[in-house]
Amino acid sequence: MRTEDVLAAAGTGLWRWDHATGLVTLDATAAGLFGLPSRQTTIGESMLRARVHVEDYIELYRVATLIAVEERIGESRLRVMDSGGAALRTLRARMRAYGDGDDFVVAGTLMEVPPQTHVSAPLGRDWRLSREAFLLDAGRALAEARTTGEVLRVAAGLALPGFSPDGLVVFGVDGKDLTVVGHHGYAVSTTVERRRAGRAFGQSIDSPYPAAEAIRNGRAVYLPSREEYARRFPEAWTYVEEFGRQAWAYLPLVVGGRTIGAWMAAFPEPVSFSPDERSVLTTVARMLAQALARTHVFETERELSADLQHTMAPAANPRIPGAQLVARYVPTGGGLQIGGDWYDVIPLPSGRVGLVIGDVQGHDVRAAAIMAQLRIALRAYAAEGHRPETVLARASRFLAGVPVSSDERFATCLYLEADPRTGTLDIARAGHPEPVVLPADGTPVQRATVGGPPLGIVPDWVYPTTRLTLQHDETLVMFTDGLLETGGHNLDTGWERLRDALTAEAGEDLDKLADSLIEAVHGPPSHNTTGPLTDRREDDIALLLFSLHHPATPQRRLGITVRQAEPGHIADARHQLEELLHDWADPDQVDGAVLMLSEVLTNVLVHTDSDALLTAEVRQEPAGRLLRVEVADASDDLPHRREPGEMASSGRGLLLMENIADAWGVDPRGEGKSTWFELHERVPIPG
Structure with missing residues (x-):
């Protein structure tokens, strides 16, 4: 029979604690003794600390460091606690330690101590040594806390050597009022309990309340008994006595000479508050104040970062008929977690969409500010109807003219116009990584x-345009260089990693594909942080995935230019539109389309000095055939709706389109505009 089987039969578990790596390995029996599933497992020191009474953990740490130096076997007692702070069982830990300092490794056995069984005191138990070990561990735990909630949980779990509070409240200051930052040991689950806590803690800074006095004077208030509390603070005692505590300590929380709040520790038994006890409480209050100030700054930065990210991201990705779009933005892991990467999605005329992804040099607030300005400018140029090459040329001139303090910033950018109906992509690129196409075969x-x-x-650079066609089974991948270069990679090795990830995830839906690409760079998400990724983030990442459904192809198409000097060609355009719709099911719709075309062409020739470019096409869509007619001209003047009188000979064009067309509009087109309307074929019902 194996030794492990014999020990398990005797209820004895094996464990190993490697302090250098922060990992604790437990066999099935030891895991069960700690209240975990009875199987071999590895946990972190933080979980060990959470399941063991704080005082016992401190003593365990002290014993381990001592026997590691003396190279002998040691013993310690461990009280295993449940989530509510109650003791589940007491364990005896016999162990041998190796190493020195903070690099010790402990290995030994664990067994449960029956109730009422005397356990010998740990080696060299001494109150002062325990106090020093307690303060060391408390300082380490508070220093590791990253949020106010974590600081409060650590404070609630502190078991002061020789005297432990069972009620804690941390007060803050808001103007003239005390606020409760957090509390432990005070039930507020019912309306009555909340009202009682509100009366006890909801005080002003000028009130005769111990926490207010500690904040006003910057000195601790110690109340060793109920009688002392009632004598010194009779008004507050009326609300406090019903909680049943026996002693209280109110200590100011001071950071940099400024009092930011107060810490109340309430005890179930009378406490004399000896000089040693006051020294421990004062030290804990100082560490608690530093931890709260630090986490407040950290949380403020995170909130500012989140607000900036939310402000600078597109309000919402528009629904793109015939296409699917998925975007991701992952901020850098340091500072305010903001930088110069961005993406944007811009609706364009004729059902097209503009996709932008870019990266301003730098990872600071300045880069984020320039990025926001550039994003707005680029969106405005695209919305005016300019072609991709013009959009980037104007954006480059804009960025070159942005005032800078002592540094000059540049930005890489990829801008494309996509037509989901045909899969056509017109791409202009400014120093940005090439786009990637992922076919269905991976x-x-x-x-x-x-x-x-x-x-x-180069402000006056002319950016050329490349035209590609995206098939319905292909996915376009656009990204910033953070997706390639994070983790010590360069553009070449980063592309190899990205290529492998794309190949492995080919065929997945776009959301899963986007998450897999981010995970391929950063590894699995960390569950020990408040963010979605670990702090190994070295650069921002922006990612856009774009794919088409089955694109609708035009069944037939018409293109005519009607010149200013040849108004008689309007009749030719009307005739050719009738020919285009020769098999249209509803003759009334054909008449309406011809009438609207005549009005739009006449409006261009009468009210502008430019020629009219007519484009009409019939497309087969899932719901039936669609006619789309566009008339472009070089004038920036938009048509105005007028209310014509009975005898008026003009002014009815827009009224006609509102009543006849299924959809219509006027879109800017760089230098000029495009007036368009659409009709969905209506098939008459027989009989």
């Missing part, structure tokens, strides 16, 4: 596009 390919320098370097 072979990702970087699509070569003609590019230019980053924005802001």
Whole structure:
């Protein structure tokens, strides 16, 4: 029979604690003794600390360091606690330790001590040594806390050597009022309990209340008995006595000479508050104040970062008929977690969409501010109807003119116009990584596009446009260089890693694909942080995935230019539109389309000095055939709706379109505009 089987039969478990790595390994019996599932497992020191009484953990740490130096066997007692702070059982830990300092490794046995069984005191138990070990561990735990909630949980779990409070309240200051930052040991689950706690703690800074006095004077208030509390603070005692505590300590929380609040520790038994006890409480209050101030700054930065990210991200990705779009933004792991990466989705005329992804140099607030300005400018240029090459050229001139203090910033950018109906992509690139196309067979390919320098370097650069066609079973992948270079990679090795991830996840839905690409860079998400990723983030990442459903192809198409000097060609345009709709099911719709076309063309020739470019096409869509007619001209003047009188000969064009067309609009087109309307074919019901 194996030794492990014999020990398990005797209720004895094996455990190993490697303090250098922070990992504790337990066999099935030891795991069960700690209240975990009875199987071999490995946990972190934080979980061990959470399941053991704080005082016992401190003593365990002291014994381990001592026997590691003396190279002998030691013994310690461990009270295993449940989530509510009650003791589940007491364990005897016999162990041998190796190493020295903070690099010790403990290995030994664990067994439960029957109730009422005397356990010998740990080696060299001494109150002062326990106090020093307690303060060391408390300081370490508070220093590791990253949020106010974690600081309060650590404070609630502190078992002061020789005297332990069972009620804690941390007060803050809001103007003239005390606020309760957090509490432990005071039930507030019912309306009566909340009202009682509100009367006890909801005081002003000028009130005769111990916490208020500690904050006003900057000196601790010690109340060793109920009688002392009632004598010194009779008004507050009326609300406090019903909680049943026997002694209280109110200590100011001071940071940098400024009092930020107070800490109340309430005890179930009278406490004399000897000089040693007051020294421990004062030290804990100082550490608690520092931890709260630090986490407040950290949380303020995170809130500012989240607000900035929310403000700078698109309000919402628009629904794109015939296409699917998925975006991800992962901030850098340091500072305010903001930087210069961004993406945008811009609705364009004729059902097209503009996709933007870019990266401003730097990872600071300045980079984020420039990014926000550039994003707004680029969106405005695109919304005006300019082609991709013009959008980037104007954005480059804009960035070159942005005032800077002592540094000059540039930005890489990839901008494309996508037509979901045909899969056509018109791409302009400014120093940005090439887009990637992922076919259904899982072979990702970087699509070569003609590019230019980053924005802001050469203000007058002419950025060429590359046209690609995206098939319905392909996915376009756009990203910033953070997806490639994080983890010590360069652009080449980063592309190899990205290519492997894309190949492995080909065929997945876009949301899962996006998450898998981020995870391929950072590894699995960490559950020990408040954010979605670990602090190994070295650069921002912006990611856009774009795919098409089955694109609708035009059944037939018409293109005519009606010049200013040839108004008689309006009749030709009307005739050709009738020919285009020769098999349209509803003759009334054909008449309406011809009438609207005549009005739009006439409006261009009468009210502008430019020619009219007519484009009409019939497309087959899932719901039936669709007619779309566009008339473009070079004038920036938008048509105005007028209310014509009975004898008026003009002014009815927009009224006609509102009543006849299923959809219509006027879109800017760079230098000029496009007036369009759509009709869905109505099939008459027989009989």
